[in-house]
């Protein structure tokens with residue numbers, strides 16, 4: 001099996017629960033936020049990106065604060081610059097300021113760029129999906145994919161939106177249908193066994209199917 005480094009990572013993630021693209025994207029975004037806060041916090045492009053985006057989006061802002069430790073000094077440095085510049089761009093408003101001045105202040109609040117972590121996430125998702133499609137014709141890779149949870153609904157749609165890869169898309173969808181067929185069977189078994197008053201832990205594989213259904217349809221919790 002000849003794999004690119006990203007395909008190799010995907011292959012490794014097939015053995016883990018949930019969507020492999022969600023899993024690897026979440027890891028990559030976490031490292032990106034960590035390196036931004038430690039290594040790039042004093043770099044001009046980082047400050048420009050944060051200012052243009054008017055801060056991280058809500059999810060990535062809380063991720064940076066709560067899951068990158070210790071992040072507080074880095075956040076203080078980035079957000080001091082952001083708030084200072086935003087105040088400057090708004091212009092000073094007094095209770096007597098006219099509509100034009102208030103409109104100018106309102107305009108200054110708008111973001112001119114996407115959250116940099118969201119941009120990073122989109123790039124990583126795109127690269128992973130291309131690598132998934134580019135390797136799906138390798139039997140060993142495809143077989144491991146078939147045994148995995150498959151990509152979530154969102155990432156399957158994104159994969160099918162890539163231009164080209166027509167034969168590879170057909171292969172991916174065929175494998176995905178096998179995976180979902182298994183899931184549907186497990187869910188039907190779950191319902192049947194619940195009727196017979198089985199406890200989840202005594203159901204075997206179908207016992208985990210409600211959780212897997214959510215993971216496989218909705219993707220990883222808190223990824224966005």
Ligand SMILES: [Zn+2]
Pocket residue numbers: 019020021022023151152153154155219220
């Ligand atoms: Zn996913």
Ligand SMILES: [Zn+2]
Pocket residue numbers: 056057058059060115116117118119
């Ligand atoms: Zn974001």
